[in-house]
Amino acid sequence: MDIESVSGNEAALADAVESALRGLGRLEVTRNGDAVVARTMLGRAERIILAGHLDTVPLPTVAGSRGTVPVSWDGKVLYGRGATDMKGGVAVQLAIAATVPEPSKDITFIFYDNEEVAAVKSGLGRLARENRELLDADFGILLEPTNGTVEGGCNGTIRFEATTSGLAAHSARAWMGENAIHKAAPILARLAEYEPATVTVDGLDYRESLNAVKIHGGTAGNVIPDQCVVEINYRFAPDKSPAQAEAHVRELLSGFELVCTDSSAGARPGLNAPAAASFVAAVGREPLPKYGWTDVARLSEMGIPAVNFGPGDPLLAHSDNEHVDADAIRECLAALTRWLG
Template sequence: MVSNEPSPESTAAPQALHDLDLTGDVADLTAALMDIESVSGQERALADTLEVALRRLGHLQVHRDGDALVARTLLGRPERVVLAGHLDTVPLPTTPGARGTVPATWDGATLYGRGATDMKGGVAVQLALAATLPDPNRDVTFIFYDHEEVEGSKSGLGRLARNSPELLEGDFAILLEPTNGTVEGGCNGTSRYKVRTRGVAAHSARAWMGVNAIHAAAPILAILADYTPASVDVDGLSYRESLNAVRINGGIAGNVIPDDCEVEVNYRFAPDKDLAAAQAHVFELFQGFEIERTDGAPGARPGLQHPAAASFVAAVGRTPMPKFGWTDVSRFSALGIPAVNFGPGDALLAHSDDEHVTRAAIHDCLAALRRWLGGAPQDTAEPAGR
């Protein structure tokens, strides 16, 4: 049920309620969001804070589901776009002296801390647009969701899709994941497999009495080492695939010939394939071995042919790129909504001990979206001392 009344969760005293300025400098808003620690499973304080801030904006209809929030304009525009971002971060770094932690710190015009790129800069841009653009040229749905950085079964976006799919409806979606300010279309799919070998346990002093399952895994590693990943053109973008061993388990003790070995394999596949096709490819490669798929998520085609996507690419003014990793654009694609990734910061810095984003990158992202949504440009001059 869609409601603009405070949710049951928000009526209780929040752990820490912060007063956010959604109309000030969007880079300073990013820092304020980063100061509210929100490691996966601990998003409540940030969700409570955002709910209060969004409900103050009279032009939005607000709905809450757990620690996920949906805020929508209801202007009757012929087209609706979705701007989505997740509230959670990976755990804080444990390395002494790491700057990618909480609270955020400024070094000149560069902002350091957990979530700088993944993805509180993007969330700050969403909030700034929600507050300062009450009359966009398209209806806009802003989605802020929990549990993105953990297993997919916990995803707040997935929960919204199950509980209130009507709130996710739109003609085009933008996920504000870090892309260095370039539109990245679609995403690769991902799947994981366990490839097993069996042996016979024996005392290692009498190895000839057993069969070594770890030794028997050598052909599996040879297949992976010799594998040439494909580059697949999908709707004008070239997606590079990969197939890698990511974990090996085997062995009982230091004096026992192992009777079991398990190689975990990750296959990142282009969005021209579905999960069934990806699995068929991996099963063919490891024919003759015991194999099980343990996880998988389909990719998403770029969707750049959609008129809204084409106009957005023009507003950004850069040549689109493919997204090699998996993102939640896949969930939107599964709902029949073309989706792209676009946000401030370098994805290679995400989850790092040195995670950071520049003030200019956040400003540029906001400016591009304002151009596209029909908003007047704001002053993006960097304040003195930053």
């Protein structure tokens, strides 16, 4: 964690990870940019993926914040950027590689860059395009923070811009114009009245949400605005495709100009895979749904059922007080060691 690795600046950490993995002498190691893939080659009947991203969001700027590099450690709790999201999980990956030399399943360890930024930059996406053969597996585990509970699949996400147009005029003669911000009121009303669904998918209940997340318009304090843009985000259950999610939002906001700006499919829970049942048993907790989008969706898209499982409270991710209990890391390591031992 003392190696700063804000998105786009993962090289030093990738170098350290690569060096540690090559030093074990028993893994096939491949480097692609600032992503590192290491594989056991034991001829096991099953191969599983343990994946985690190396990058973090930028360091906090709040004076006196504990979320800094170097980290703060009191013997029980580790404070610092990436403690939860997700260097605690990466530490577990590295520990498994070092301490479980003869796992019951072949393992592909994936450490990748640029998860916290635009999807087009994703190191996992780049690996899927350029080294797809390295990613073949029967089951995947993404070590995102889940408080040590298996979280199946993830919701999808789609974003829109809803634009209203008016006519600019001096605010002292407002009757000469048309207020575009006022025209956006019905959009906000429909969103405020919308009741999001809870959808059961393969036994897990996924809560959806549909919200205005940003609004902007107007040019000056004495000008009637001639344009207003409302940015909207829909988090949809993995029973829907992005196309179905888009159709749903367009129906709700019919009559308004909508432009889809971004979308990512969700992932079904992944608990139907043969490896999933034994893994859940090793963890010993009832699985939960993942409401946020994670890279299990990328694995699912490749035909690899996958779940989220890692140390730390996801609510602390990106916070200036980001921290993780040492015991939480040890418990995740123990569960994976039981399963793989």
